[in-house]
Amino acid sequence: MRTHIATPALLAAVALAGGLLAAAPAQAAAHQSGLHLGAIQYDSPGRDTRTNASLNAEWVDIHNNSRSSVQLKGYKLKDNTGYAYTFGSYRIGAGKTVKVRTGRGNNASGVVYWNRGSYVWNNTGDKARLLKPSGAQRDSCSWSGSGGGAASCH
Template identity: 45%
Template sequence: MLRTRTAAAAVTTAAFAGLLALPAPAQAAGSVHLYKIYYDSPGTDSRTNASLNGEYVIVRNTTTAAVNLRGWTLTDASNHKYTFGNFTLGKGKTVTIRTGKGTNTAANLYQQRAAYVWNNDRDTATLKRSNGTRVDTCSYNSTRVDSVTC
């Protein structure tokens, strides 16, 4: 009788352990990632607000759920940092982060800067979660075009 209970207990323990070892539910399909960088605004670099807002980064959410980007950061290689406020990026949506000044909307966020961020020849954009985990990077090294698709 003792052997039967021990064997039954072992089977029950193994079955329970198997339940604990099941994979976690899948993450939402897709990702939040850097989509495109417009690093050389059109025309002369005059530092006007229109020119500053002509350089921007597009972030895209290809997951199946909205993602709150509060505390996430976007930086360049020189560590110019933009920190997202309480902003939720809808599923399948993009948001454009412009360098200059403006009023934030669901489609456009503004860094409120008076100087350019993205170098016209080469740079690296890094997107990180609020806990500092790197989500994506995108680099370019060209003066022949004004943008890069990541």
């Protein structure tokens, strides 16, 4: 299980604390293989109008860095409030990314839709969790509202 926190304050603290820098490469190297959260657009650009276009501008990328495809059936994407998207049968190829969009649409290669009529991710701060079908956490990413509407979880 890995937790990534995408906040400018944490990045500054790591840069200033020389002792912590030695741990960063090990975490980055461990993150090179497997399924993980990539980028999150938690605040759709423009006004929050709740139109389908605005809802679909809110999304989470899940990336497969492994050398083989992964069946995502039963995996869940959850926020702090408890909203959960559960994958049906979807295979993500080796080195590929799937984008989970909040609004409605037709699932296709590289994109699935949560089919919600309201936003999921809080603009002021939230935490995305990727859970295995067993319920065990595979990855997570937190942010505060200072990221300009997007978080990088690499």
